[in-house]
Amino acid sequence: MMPVDSILANFMSELDPNISMLLYELAPTNLDEAIIKAKIIEMEQKNASGAIQVNAKMTQLKTEN
Numbered sequence: 001m002m003p004v005d006s007i008l009a010n011f012m013s014e015l016d017p018n019i020s021m022l023l024y025e026l027a028p029t030n031l032d033e034a035i036i037k038a039k040i041i042e043m044e045q046k047n048a049s050g051a052i053q054v055n056a057k058m059t060q061l062k063t064e065n
Helices: 004-013 017-026 031-064
Strands: none
Touching: 004 017, 004 031, 017 031
């Protein structure tokens, strides 16, 4: 059986590097916590990306008018 630290390190190494870096800062103590926090980070990144796209479109429309 793999030690908990090895399982956690393996999971984090397989993530998108941006998510892994942010997750590392949150210092999850087990796999379940790491999965939950990784999902939250992913959702926040998607929300931020959507907001940036909306803001860019609004700026473009303002510039065109």
